[in-house]
Structures are given as C-alpha cells and as structure tokens.
Amino acid sequence: MKNNNSKKIISMIITILIAFSLSGCxxxxxxxEISKTAEIKENGKIVIGTSADYPPYEFHKSIDGKDxxxxxxxxxxxxxxxxxxxxxxxxDMKFDGLLxxxxxxxxxxxxxxxxPTEARKKNVDFSKTYYTAVQCxxxxxxxxxxxxxLKDLKSKKIGVQKGAIQEQLAKQQLxxxxxxxxxxxxxxxLSLNTKKVDAVIVELPVAQAYVKQNKALALSKAExxxxxxxxxVAVKKGNEDLVDSINTTIAKLIKDKxxxxxxxxxxxxxxx
Ligand code: ARG
Numbered sequence: 001m002k003n004n005n006s007k008k009i010i011s012m013i014i015t016i017l018i019a020f021s022l023s024g025c026x027x028x029x030x031x032x033e034i035s036k037t038a039e040i041k042e043n044g045k046i047v048i049g050t051s052a053d054y055p056p057y058e059f060h061k062s063i064d065g066k067d068x069x070x071x072x073x074x075x076x077x078x079x080x081x082x083x084x085x086x087x088x089x090x091x092d093m094k095f096d097g098l099l100x101x102x103x104x105x106x107x108x109x110x111x112x113x114x115x116p117t118e119a120r121k122k123n124v125d126f127s128k129t130y131y132t133a134v135q136c137x138x139x140x141x142x143x144x145x146x147x148x149x150l151k152d153l154k155s156k157k158i159g160v161q162k163g164a165i166q167e168q169l170a171k172q173q174l175x176x177x178x179x180x181x182x183x184x185x186x187x188x189x190l191s192l193n194t195k196k197v198d199a200v201i202v203e204l205p206v207a208q209a210y211v212k213q214n215k216a217l218a219l220s221k222a223e224x225x226x227x228x229x230x231x232x233v234a235v236k237k238g239n240e241d242l243v244d245s246i247n248t249t250i251a252k253l254i255k256d257k258x259x260x261x262x263x264x265x266x267x268x269x270x271x272x
Contacts, residue, residue, distance in 0.1 A: 036108070037242055046081050046084060046108050047109075048088060049102065051092065051161075051184070055210070056205055057266070058112060070266070071270075072265070073111040073113060074090065080109070080245070094183035096183065099123060099234065102235070105236070114232065120234070125235050125239065126234055130231060131259070132229055133205055133230075133231075135201055135224045136219055138199065138202065138207045138217055138219060138220070139218055139219075140193075140195075140217060143198065148220070150174060158198070158199050159182060159191050159201075160179060160200070162181040167179070169224050170201055188200045188202075189210050193216060201224065212271055
C-alpha cells in the first residue's frame with residue numbers, strides 16, 4: 001500500500017515536470033518562428049533610424065513648406081520597405097544613439113551612411129556595402145592658404161560627430177589637435193562658421209554639399225588615411241531574414257544602376 005502511494009506521487013511529479021518542460025519548449029518555438037520580416041509585415045511598417053544631418057545621404061529639406069527627411073539612404077530605405085510591401089517610418093536621432101535604438105527594438109534598421117567597421121560588427125549585422133566615399137576635412141575659406149596638410153591642424157580644434165569613425169580617425173591621426181565631438185553634423189558646421197572649431201571631418205560628398213551651400217567654407221587639401229570605408233545598412237544581430245531581404249533590394253539597385261541615380265538626385269536636392 002505504502003509502496004503504491006509513493007509510486008503514484010513519483011509518477012505525478014514526473015507528469016508535472018514533463019508538462020512544464022513541454023510548455024517551455026512550445027513557448028521557445030513560437031517566438032523563434034516569428035521571423036523579423038514576418039513581424040514587420042504583420043505591423044505593416046518598417047522603422048528606419050537615421051541621423052538626418054548628412055547631405056546627400058540624409059538631410060532635412062522643406063518640401064511644399066513641410067519639413068521632410070530626404071537623401072539617398074532614405075530612397076534606399078523606401079525601396080526596402082516597398083520590397084517588403086510595408087510603409088516606411090523614419091526616426092531621426094543623434095548618430096551615436098542609433099545602435100542602441102536598434103538593440104532596444106525602437107528601430108528595425110539603420111541607414112545613416114554607417115561604415116561597417118569590425119568594432120560595430122561585434123554588436124550588429126550589416127548588409128553589403130552600397131556606397132563608398134573617402135574622408136574630407138572642411139575648413140573656413142579664409143584658412144585655405146594656411147591649412148594644407150595634417151601638420152597645419154596641430155593645436156587646432158577639430159569637430160567630429162560623436163560615435164562616428166571620424167572621431168576615431170581624429171584621435172589617431174590628429175593627436176596633437178583638440179578634438180571636439182558633437183551629436184549632429186549640422187551643429188559642427190555651425191561651430192565651424194562661428195569659429196568654435198577650425199575644421200570638421202566628414203565623408204567627401206557631405207563636405208561638398210555643405211561647402212556648396214556655404215561660401216565661407218572650403219575643402220582642405222589635408223588628407224586623412226582610412227582603412228575602413230563605405231556605407232551599409234545595420235540590423236540587430238540574429239535578424240538574418242531581414243538582412244537577406246535588404247541585400248536583395250540593394251543588389252537590385254546596384255545591378256540596374258538605380259543607386260547612381262539616387263545619389264545624383266540627392267546631390268541635386270542638397271543644393272539650395
Ligand atoms: N561613415 C561614418 C560612420 O559610420 C559617419 C556617418 C555619419 N552619418 C550620419 N548620418 N551623420 O561612422
């Protein structure tokens with residue numbers, strides 16, 4: 001009798017344990033089955049995170065009196081959304097907040113002229129590179145005669161975007177200068193105009209766009225050496241189906257040369 005009872009108890013415990021482990025399994029499977037692209041399609045929208053201070057990549061422009069974010073990264077993002085059959089929602093933030101926003105799920109992907117560096121690859125996944133540009137130093141036109149090489153920037157103030165590769169480049173190659181990191185490139189350009197900094201480092205097309213708008217600014221002949229360059233889309237690690245989808249869109253845009261047209265249009269759009 002005693003023996004029978006304990007057998008019953010043991011079998012009950014085993015049943016409960018199995019039930020628990022099964023429900024655990026079922027839960028794990030269900031979450032894994034909802035892929036990122038399925039989630040995006042279900043929501044009917046995909047959210048891009050960007051730092052709209054980087055013409056022609058992404059910038060603010062007044063269109064029919066309405067503040068709009070435009071640029072070739074935005075056009076690429078629109079194609080990504082179109083291929084997934086969803087709407088595009090844009091979130092504009094400081095460049096150094098983008099990867100954290102990806103991590104928390106506040107945005108689905110980053111398109112912000114972001115360079116796929118080895119350091120970043122430890123935390124996020126990147127699409128293939130869709131555009132490449134070299135670095136450039138913007139100065140005031142009045143200093144064109146005096147700032148011609150990196151040596152001439154010794155003990156000058158250098159403006160860089162916080163969290164961008166330019167911050168690292170400046171620290172490595174202009175170690176005798178005073179490095180001033182700011183959140184937005186538009187504020188760096190303002191600081192250059194008001195002499196709070198003496199030079200700003202950005203990618204060449206961005207430098208050209210700002211110089212075109214501003215006669216008081218010029219491109220310096222001083223050149224920085226770079227190993228890592230180019231722009232790619234970043235997504236949260238593990239969202240492989242989303243990277244695949246973005247890569248298919250990018251490959252298509254590169255193959256039929258649409259991307260060149262998008263860059264050209266964005267450059268024209270950046271002139272005003
Ligand atoms: N390519 C540089 C980087 O990845 C700068 C990009 C800045 N982009 C921007 N939208 N402000 O660090």
